[in-house]
Amino acid sequence: MEILEILLSASFWAAVVRIASPLIFATMGELICERAGVLNLGIEGIMVVGAFAGWMAVYTGTDLWTGVAVAAVAGMAFGALHGVLTVVFGLSQHVVGLGVTLFATSSTYFAYRLALPEVTSPPRIAPFEPLALPVLSDIPILGPALFAQTPLTYLAFGVVGVVAWVLYRTPLGLALRAAGENPAAVAAQGLSVTGLRMGAVIAGSGLMAVGGAFLTMSAFSSFFFEMVNGRGWICIALVVFGAWRPGKALLGALLFAAFDAFQIRLQQTAIGEGLPYQLFLMLPFALSILALVVMSRRASVPAALMMPWRKGER
Amino acid sequence: MRLEPIAAPSLWRLAGLPAAALAATVLAGSLLALIAGADPLATLGLVVKGAVGSRFALLETLNRATPLIFTGLAVAVAFRARLWNIGAEAQLYLGAVATVAIGTAGLGLPAAVVLPMMAGGAVIAGALALLVPALLKTRMGVDEVVTTLLFNFIAILFVSYLIEGPMKDPMGMGWPKSERLPDPLRLPRMIEGVRLHWGFGLAVVLAVGVWIVQTRTTLGLAMRAVGENARAAAFAGIPVNRVIAQTALISGGLAALAGFSEVAGLKGALTRDLSPGFGYTGIIVAMLAALHPLGVVVAGIFVAGVFVGADSMSRAADVPSYIADIMLATALLTMVLALMLTRYRIRRD
Numbered sequence: 001m002e003i004l005e006i007l008l009s010a011s012f013w014a015a016v017v018r019i020a021s022p023l024i025f026a027t028m029g030e031l032i033c034e035r036a037g038v039l040n041l042g043i044e045g046i047m048v049v050g051a052f053a054g055w056m057a058v059y060t061g062t063d064l065w066t067g068v069a070v071a072a073v074a075g076m077a078f079g080a081l082h083g084v085l086t087v088v089f090g091l092s093q094h095v096v097g098l099g100v101t102l103f104a105t106s107s108t109y110f111a112y113r114l115a116l117p118e119v120t121s122p123p124r125i126a127p128f129e130p131l132a133l134p135v136l137s138d139i140p141i142l143g144p145a146l147f148a149q150t151p152l153t154y155l156a157f158g159v160v161g162v163v164a165w166v167l168y169r170t171p172l173g174l175a176l177r178a179a180g181e182n183p184a185a186v187a188a189q190g191l192s193v194t195g196l197r198m199g200a201v202i203a204g205s206g207l208m209a210v211g212g213a214f215l216t217m218s219a220f221s222s223f224f225f226e227m228v229n230g231r232g233w234i235c236i237a238l239v240v241f242g243a244w245r246p247g248k249a250l251l252g253a254l255l256f257a258a259f260d261a262f263q264i265r266l267q268q269t270a271i272g273e274g275l276p277y278q279l280f281l282m283l284p285f286a287l288s289i290l291a292l293v294v295m296s297r298r299a300s301v302p303a304a305l306m307m308p309w310r311k312g313e314r
Numbered sequence: 315m316r317l318e319p320i321a322a323p324s325l326w327r328l329a330g331l332p333a334a335a336l337a338a339t340v341l342a343g344s345l346l347a348l349i350a351g352a353d354p355l356a357t358l359g360l361v362v363k364g365a366v367g368s369r370f371a372l373l374e375t376l377n378r379a380t381p382l383i384f385t386g387l388a389v390a391v392a393f394r395a396r397l398w399n400i401g402a403e404a405q406l407y408l409g410a411v412a413t414v415a416i417g418t419a420g421l422g423l424p425a426a427v428v429l430p431m432m433a434g435g436a437v438i439a440g441a442l443a444l445l446v447p448a449l450l451k452t453r454m455g456v457d458e459v460v461t462t463l464l465f466n467f468i469a470i471l472f473v474s475y476l477i478e479g480p481m482k483d484p485m486g487m488g489w490p491k492s493e494r495l496p497d498p499l500r501l502p503r504m505i506e507g508v509r510l511h512w513g514f515g516l517a518v519v520l521a522v523g524v525w526i527v528q529t530r531t532t533l534g535l536a537m538r539a540v541g542e543n544a545r546a547a548a549f550a551g552i553p554v555n556r557v558i559a560q561t562a563l564i565s566g567g568l569a570a571l572a573g574f575s576e577v578a579g580l581k582g583a584l585t586r587d588l589s590p591g592f593g594y595t596g597i598i599v600a601m602l603a604a605l606h607p608l609g610v611v612v613a614g615i616f617v618a619g620v621f622v623g624a625d626s627m628s629r630a631a632d633v634p635s636y637i638a639d640i641m642l643a644t645a646l647l648t649m650v651l652a653l654m655l656t657r658y659r660i661r662r663d
Contacts (some may be wrong), residue, residue, distance in 0.1 A: 041459070060569055081647075090317065091650050094398050094459060098597055099646040108638030113634035114350055233463045240457070278475035285464045285471075292461060296454045 012261055013145030017153060020257035022047075022214040024156040026235040027242070027249050028163045029207030034239055036200035037304040038179035041097020042082045043208050044232030045104030046075045050209025052108045052110060055216035055223045058125045068152070068213055075209020076202045078104045083201035087194055090308030101232070109225060111305045122222040127174045128152055150218045152210075157250075159207065164246040176200055181304035183309040191313065208232070231246060235275060238289035241295050252291070260284050317658040327656050335648035342644040343637060348508045350633040352567075357633055363498070364626025365619035371626065373509050377580065379611075379618035381406070381589065383517035384572035385596025386603065386610040387524055392565035394528070394605050395537040396544070397448060397558055401462030402569035403593025404469035405443045409436035409570025411473060413577045414481065414584045417495040425498040431505050432499065433574050440570020441563040448562030452555040466593065483583065492584035501579040513575030517611070520568065524607040537561050569593060604653055617642060 006012050026047055033040040040046075054071030058064055078100055085096045116122065128150035145153040167173035178186045179196040186193050211231075216223050238256060242249025263280040266272045272280065320327070343361070344354035366372050385402040392399035397403075412435035421428055447465065450456040474490065477483075483493045501511040528534035538556045539547040548554045576588055599617050603609030624638030 039459075085647060085651060088315070089651060089654060091654055092401075095597070095601055095650050096647065098400065099643055099650070100596070102594070102598075102639065103643035105645055106636050110346065110634050110640055112635040113636060117632075230464070230467050233460060233467075236460050237464065240460070276475045276479060278471040278478075282468050282471045285467045289352065289461055289464050292456045293450060293454055296450075296456045 002271070003266075004264045006262065006269075008141070010141045010144040011264065013141055015150065015261040015264075016254060017145050017149055018219060018257075020220065020253045021149070021153045021156045022211040023235055023238060023253040023257065024160060024250060025211030025214060025233060026232060027211075027238045027253055028159050028206045028246060029211065030161060030235050030239050031244060031246060031249055032167075032176070032200050032204040032207070034305055035185065035244060035302055036197045037302055037307065037309070038083070038086055038197055038201050038304060039093045039236075039306050040079075040082060040201060040204060040208075041094060042078060042100030042104060042205065042235070043097075043235060044177035044228060044230070045101030045108075046078050046205050046208040047212030047215075047228045047232050048108050049078055049104045050075045050212030051216045051227060052112060052212075052223050053209065054110075054213030055125060058217065059123060064128055064217060067217060067223040068210055070215035071209045071217075072206040075212070076206040079202040079205020079208075080198075080264045082205065083198040085199065086308070087197040090310055093306050093308075111176045112223065112225075122224065124221040125217070127216075128218045152214050152218045155210075156214070160246050160250045167246065177302075179309075180304055183304050183307075187309075196281070197309070208235075211235075212237045234284060234288050237292050241288075241291040243295065243300050256284065256287065256291075259287055271281050316661050318661045320657060323656050331652035331656050332649060333573040335645065335652040339641050339645040343641045346521035346637045346640060347633055350637075351577050352631050352633050357627060357631055357637075360630055361620065361623035361638075363623070364630075365623030371622065375615060375619045375622045376510055376514055377618075378622050379614040380511075380514045380517050380600050381572035381576050381592040382595055382618055383514075383521060383611055383614035384575060385569050385592050386599030386614050387517075387521055387596075387607055388565045388567075388569035388572075389596045389600035390603060390607055390610055391524060391528075391537070391568065392561055394446075394598060395540075395541040395558060395561040395653075397451075397561050397565065397652065398459045398641045399444055399447075399462055399562070399569075400459055400597070401444060401447065401465050401469075401593070401597045402565075402572070403439035403466040403589060403591065405569035406573040406576075406589050406593050407469045407473045407568045408439040408443045408573070410573030410584050410588055411476060411481075412436045412439040412494045412570070413574045414495065416480075417499045417578070418493045428499055429501070429578070432578060433571065436570040436574035440566040440568070440573070442566070443564040444566030445559060448559050452558055461616060465533070470586065473584065473588075477584055477586065481584065494583045495578060499578065500582060501575065510578035511575075513579035516571070516575065517614075520571070521607045521611045523567075524564075528607065533557070533560060556620050559655035568584070569596070572596075595642070598642050599644055602649050611629040 026043060030040055050071040053074035054067040057070040058067040082096060082100045085091045086093045130148050130150050132148040137143045159204055167177060175186060175191055175196055179193050183193040212228060215227055238249055238252045241252040263283045268275060268279050343358055347357035364371055365375050368526040385406060388402050389399060415433045416432045416435045447458045447461040450461055451458040477492050478490045481492045501513055504510050504512055504515055530645050536552045538553050539552055540557045544554050572592055577584060581588060595617060599610055599613045602613040620638045620641055624635045628635035
C-alpha cells in the first residue's frame with residue numbers, strides 16, 4: 001500500500017526528474033565524447049570542478065546563469081587537458097581519465113581551502129528557483145513533475161534534443177560519429193580526426209561540469225566535499241545502458257533516478273526501517289552494475305572507442 | 315603533428331624525460347605554494363623535511379608507503395595484462411574485513427597460525443572481489459573499469475554496515491568501528507624499538523615475488539602476452555580468459571593485503587577511514603613505476619613521502635595539504651606522457 005502511495009505522489013515524480021537532471025547533463029557529455037571515440041573518465045572530477053566553479057562564481061557575486069557559464073568553461077579547460085593527452089598524444093584513456101579526475105578533484109579542494117580557509121560549514125547561495133510553467137504545471141502528477149522544475153532542468157532536457165539533433169541530423173554529427181567508428185575514413189575525407197575528437201571532449205566536458213553545477217546551484221545551495229559521490233561513474237554506466245543513443249540514455253537516467261527516489265522514500269516506510277540504510281545507499285551502484293550486465297549483450301560500442309588515432313599508423 | 319616510433323631511444327630520452335616529468339611535478343608544487351601566498355622554496359623544503367627530515371618522518375613515510383606498495387603492485391599486475399582494476403579500494407576493504415573477522419573470532423590458536431590465516435583470508439576475499447568483474451568482462455563483455463569503480467562504493471557501504479551492525483565493537487562507545495585485534499595478532503615490528511611493522515617487509519618481499527613471477531614463469535609470460543595483444547596471444551594458444559582470471563586473483567589478493575597490513579600492522583581495528591584512497595593512489599604508484607614491480611617499491615615510498623611531507627608542511631605553513639594530491643596527479647599525467655615520448659618522436663607534418 002505504502003509503495004503504491006509513493007508511486008502515485010506528485011512529489012515522487014518531481015524528485016525523479018530533479019535527481020535525473022545532473023545525470024542527464026553529464027551523461028550527454030560522456031556520450032558525445034564516446035561517440036567520437038574517447039572514453040572520458042575525467043567525468044567524476046570534472047563534475048566536482050563544475051559544482052565548485054559555478055557555486056563559487058555566484059558566491060562572489062555573479063548571477064546564476066553566469067555561474068553556469070563559468071562552470072562550463074572550467075569543465076572545458078579540464079576537458080582540453082584530457083583531450084590533448086588522449087587525442088593529440090594518444091595516451092591511455094583509462095590512465096589519463098583517472099588522472100584528470102584526481103587532478104580536477106584535488107585542484108577543486110585546494111581552491112576551496114584557499115577561498116574559504118576557516119569555515120566549518122560552507123556558505124549558501126540563492127539557487128535557481130523552480131519555474132512553474134503556466135497551465136502545463138497544473139496537469140495532475142505529470143505537471144509538478146515536468147513543468148514546475150528549475151530552469152536548469154528544462155535546459156537538461158533541451159540539451160538531449162540538441163545532442164540528438166546534432167548527432168543524427170547534421171554533417172558535424174555524422175563526422176563525429178564516424179570519428180568514433182572509423183577514424184581512417186574520416187581522415188580520408190580530409191577531415192581532422194584530432195579536431196573532431198578534441199571538440200567532442202571539450203564540449204562534453206563542459207556539459208559534465210554543468211551537471212556538477214546543477215548540484216550546487218539547483219539541487220542544493222552549497223558545495224560539499226564528496227558531493228558528486230560517484231555520479232560521474234554512474235553516468236558512464238548510463239551511456240552503456242543507453243546503447244550510446246541520447247534518447248535511450250535519457251530514459252536510462254530517468255529510470256535510474258526513479259529507483260533512487262524510490263529507495264529514499266522506501267527508507268522511511270515500515271519496510272525500510274527494518275533494513276540497514278547502507279543497503280539502500282548501495283542500490284544505485286548495484287543497479288548500475290546490473291544494467292551493464294543486462295545490456296552487455298546488446299550494446300553497440302562505437303568501434304573505435306578507446307583507440308587512439310595516429311595518422312599514418314595501421 | 316604526428317608521432318613517429320623510435321627504434322632505439324637514446325639514454326638521454328630514457329632518463330631525461332621521466333626526470334622532466336618529476337621536475338614538472340616540483341614546478342607544479344612551487345606554483346601552488348605561490349598561489350597560496352607562501353614561499354615556494356620554503357614550502358617544498360618543509361615537504362621534504364616532513365617526509366625524510368628525521369628518523370620519525372622517514373619511518374612515517376615507510377609506514378604510509380606500505381599499503382601503497384600493495385595496491386601499486388595490484389594495479390601493476392592487472393594493468394600489465396590490460397585488466398583495468400580500479401577497484402583496489404574495494405579489495406583493500408574486503409581484505410580488512412576478512413582480517414578482522416578471523417582475528418576477532420577467538421579461535422584459541424597460537425598467533426603463528428592465526429596471523430597467516432588472517433592474511434590468507436584477506437587474499438581470498440580480495441581475489442574473489444576482483445574475480446567477479448573479471449568474469450563479467452570475459453564472459454559477458456562488461457567493461458571492468460566501470461564495474462570495479464562501482465564496486466568500490468558498494469564495498470565501503472558494506473564495511474559501514476558491518477561496523478555499525480554485526481561487527482560493531484560493543485566497547486566502542488557508539489563509534490562505528492570493529493573490535494580491536496588482540497595484541498598477539500598484531501604484526502610485530504621489524505626492528506625492536508623502531509615504529510615500522512612487518513607489513514612493509516611483506517610488501518617488499520611480494521614485490522620481488524611478483525617480479526619473479528612476471529619474468530621467470532609461464533604465467534608471467536602469458537600475462538604480458540595477453541596485455542600486449544590478446545588476439546595474438548589467443549592465436550599462440552594462450553587461454554586468454556583463464557589468464558585474465560588468474561591475473562584478477564593475484565591482483566585482488568595483493569590489494570587485499572594492504573587492508574590486512576593496515577589493520578594488523580597499524581590500526582588494529584576496522585573503521586570507515588581505514589584507507590584515504592590507497593586503492594586509487596595505487597594507480598599513481600604503478601604508473602610512476604612504469605608497471606615494474608620493483609619500481610613500485612620506490613614509487614610507493616616517493617608517493618608516501620609527498621603525502622606525509624605535505625601533511626607536515628600544512629601544519630607549519632598556510633598551504634592546504636591537497637597540494638600533495640595535485641602534485642601527484644601532475645606526476646601521473648606528465649609521467650605517462652614522458653614514458654610515451656621515450657618511444658615516439660613528435661614530427662611536424
